[in-house]
Amino acid sequence: MSSLYRWFLAVHLIAVISWMAGVLYLWRLFVYHVEAKEQIVKDTLSVMERKLYRFITMPAMTVAFILGVSMIVYNPNLLNYHWMRGKLALAFFMIGITHMAGAVHKKLIKGECKFSSKTLRILNEVPTLLMIGIILLAILQPF
Numbered sequence: 001m002s003s004l005y006r007w008f009l010a011v012h013l014i015a016v017i018s019w020m021a022g023v024l025y026l027w028r029l030f031v032y033h034v035e036a037k038e039q040i041v042k043d044t045l046s047v048m049e050r051k052l053y054r055f056i057t058m059p060a061m062t063v064a065f066i067l068g069v070s071m072i073v074y075n076p077n078l079l080n081y082h083w084m085r086g087k088l089a090l091a092f093f094m095i096g097i098t099h100m101a102g103a104v105h106k107k108l109i110k111g112e113c114k115f116s117s118k119t120l121r122i123l124n125e126v127p128t129l130l131m132i133g134i135i136l137l138a139i140l141q142p143f
């Protein structure tokens, strides 16, 4: 593995950790947002959500994606492995649940979010389960 590839992999993992921190905390903030009674609390949560989404989660996801794809371009043989295909399929859903968080944030600001706090608690588990699946596939490479 060349040192350049090692740098790609290292920065990929740093970006993935920031991305996971952001997406896992965002869905939790949405639960607090829906359950909050006072407008001042909702406004504070809106600011936290916007900064977490725009300045951490989305840039980290973009860097993780670009470096992930760069490693595949560098080593296209990786696509022959079923574990990598499975990992990319789960990563695709992780990108989806991250974009969905952006849409829910916009709805919450306008007071138009239809999701109950119970539904948001369930949705909060989706990125967690995806992350566990991706890590197990990436590290154990079971098939």
Ligand code: HEM
Pocket: 009, 012, 013, 016, 020, 064, 065, 067, 068, 069, 071, 072, 078, 088, 091, 092, 094, 130, 131, 134, 135, 138, 139
């Ligand atoms: C966004 C799309 C993603 C792409 C295109 C991608 C692609 C890749 C590639 C090509 C590698 C190098 C594999 C190797 O050389 O063996 C890699 C490594 C890794 N990725 Fe991703 N990845 C993505 C998202 C993620 C996510 C969301 C996670 C975790 C939640 C993750 C966790 C890992 C881990 C732990 C490794 C290191 C595996 C090892 O040490 O061999 N990746 N990724």
